[in-house]
Amino acid sequence: MVEADRDRALQIVDGLKQAGEFDIHVISERTRLAREITAREPDIVLIDIANPSRDTLEELALATGPMERPVAMFVDRSEAGLSDAAIEAGVSAYVVDGLQPARVKPVLDAAIARFRMFHRMRAELAETKRALEERKLIDRAKGMLMKARGVEEEEAYAILRKAAMDQGKRVADVASALVTAAGLLS
Template identity: 45%
Template sequence: MSAEQSPKIVIVDESPIRAAILEEGLREAGFTEVVHIREMQSLLARIYAVDPDIILIDLENPSRDVLEQMFQVSRAVRRPIAMFVDQSDSASIQASVEAGVSAYIVDGLKKERIKPILDLCVSRFNAFAKLQEELERTKSQLEDRKIIERAKGILMKVKGLTEDEAYVLLRSTAMREKKKIGEIAQSIITASEMLK
């Protein structure tokens, strides 16, 4: 990197957290010129105002099709972009699409300078997806715990059980019916509400 100037990178992403994770990674790797665009209105004009060498966009973003216009030569397009990776480099395409990110490279940037950026993108996007998954799991665990607490309360009251006995009943029923404890707990709550 040292001798050459850092390429200018635009991140188009409506998720501020994911963009921040990516931006941080890029800066750590020495890419200092990073701009995040969140607003999709007049996207091309915003991009041209920055005049980047590389544009990174998440695949959940419908505006990806807007960027495809930059392959065309027209009044609206000033610096046409090149293909984002080499035809032969199908592994890179696969990895980036699976991670949920796509890169557009302005004509003239050397291939060996693109590869590390793309790799970094893929790993940061994957890290973000994992983070989100964990968050979802934690959320649903928390939710489950609340439901189980309520179901235990109902069982204790209706059947005169201790807290431990109520939990054992829930767990053994879940095992016998091959369901999650949370599901059994939910059906107890539903049933008791119907019987009110």
């Protein structure tokens, strides 16, 4: 948790302890945010700040980028555009009008759920992109076989599939090898 005010930090810690078992570490200096998050590798980051700045959000983006984790940010007030900047920096929950101990647990639960949903969506998007790239590669390899052997598309795919089975590889891997070899020969 990031909180510079000791009394306020104690209120938040009490709220978290009432909500369940948590291993809580308070970071009082925002300038050490990236270093502390990297060193401690927390499951979730809770930031309580009166008025966030773009510098704080940049520091947060650097801190949470390599090891993605849910981030809940409680702010007393927010300038125009900062909520969008916070979401882009990786904040899962951005709550304006300060932090109240009774709201901590429900907001953290929402931040975790939202983080997991976006994590699944990013994974699905990455898988879809990978599959599309493989499909393009297979189509390119089929086109090369069709031209070189004078066969139809279905037969070209059958040739790729047989080569993949014979070599114990995926069709996409065989297609990649064919396209790479053809590029070296031309």
